[in-house]
Amino acid sequence: GENVEQHPSTLSVQEGDSAVIKCTYSDSASNYFPWYKQELGKRPQLIIDIRSNVGEKKDQRIAVTLNKTAKHFSLHITETQPEDSAVYFCAASNRGTSYGKLTFGQGTILTVHP
Amino acid sequence: ETGVTQSPTHLIKTRGQQVTLRCSSQSGHNTVSWYQQALGQGPQFIFQYYREEENGRGNFPPRFSGLQFPNYSSELNVNALELDDSALYLCASSSTGGRYEQYFGPGTRLTVT
Numbered sequence: 001g002e003n004v005e006q007h008p009s010t011l012s013v014q015e016g017d018s019a020v021i022k023c024t025y026s027d028s029a030s031n032y033f034p035w036y037k038q039e040l041g042k043r044p045q046l047i048i049d050i051r052s053n054v055g056e057k058k059d060q061r062i063a064v065t066l067n068k069t070a071k072h073f074s075l076h077i078t079e080t081q082p083e084d085s086a087v088y089f090c091a092a093s094n095r096g097t098s099y100g101k102l103t104f105g106q107g108t109i110l111t112v113h114p
Numbered sequence: 115e116t117g118v119t120q121s122p123t124h125l126i127k128t129r130g131q132q133v134t135l136r137c138s139s140q141s142g143h144n145t146v147s148w149y150q151q152a153l154g155q156g157p158q159f160i161f162q163y164y165r166e167e168e169n170g171r172g173n174f175p176p177r178f179s180g181l182q183f184p185n186y187s188s189e190l191n192v193n194a195l196e197l198d199d200s201a202l203y204l205c206a207s208s209s210t211g212g213r214y215e216q217y218f219g220p221g222t223r224l225t226v227t
Contacts, residue, residue, distance in 0.1 A: 046218075091156075099145075099170035102216060104158070106156050
């Protein structure tokens with residue numbers, strides 16, 4: 001089955017800096033890669049996603065890149081703010097199968113210092 | 115915020131007991147997936163229900179079972195609770211068999227003592 005590795009496990013940055021979180025996946029059939037943000041005690045919130053026919057996607061301060069050959073994808077947050085502090089999870093799934101099971105990485109705790 | 119709701123918010127059970135958790139999907143969504151999130155870990159897929167039938171299952175034993183109702187709400191049942199079942203249980207709502215974006219509910223925190 002699919003295996004998703006996520007790095008780093010913790011990331012500390014100063015407000016205004018950029019943050020990058022990287023994930024690798026094992027199943028070459030995976031074709032959908034969402035990113036979730038989970039604040040303490042709250043639900044995972046979908047913040048951005050990318051499909052395998054696209055190499056990069058941006059939404060304001062957030063961007064995701066995908067390298068299908070190397071089987072890795074990354075989340076980039078620019079101009080970080082204290083409210084960006086949370087746990088971030090990457091995930092992968094194969095939308096061509098009969099169901100879209102999400103396989104998650106282990107999470108990255110991002111702390112943005114004012 | 116999504117329109118996905120879960121109940122109860124918290125639950126404490128004793129080892130060996132049975133528990134039922136509930137999820138109401140977002141309007142327009144016909145698919146519910148259940149995930150278990152242990153402390154400090156990413157969510158793990160338990161199973162998915164699409165049009166009232168189980169549509170895929172992760173590596174969880176048969177004592178984890180579910181139902182989906184005609185209004186697309188869903189239940190997760192766990193029998194013979196074990197200490198390791200203590201976790202946050204999340205449901206995710208989506209359309210068309212989960213092949214599109216999945217939106218999570220707030221979760222049910224289950225503690226087994």
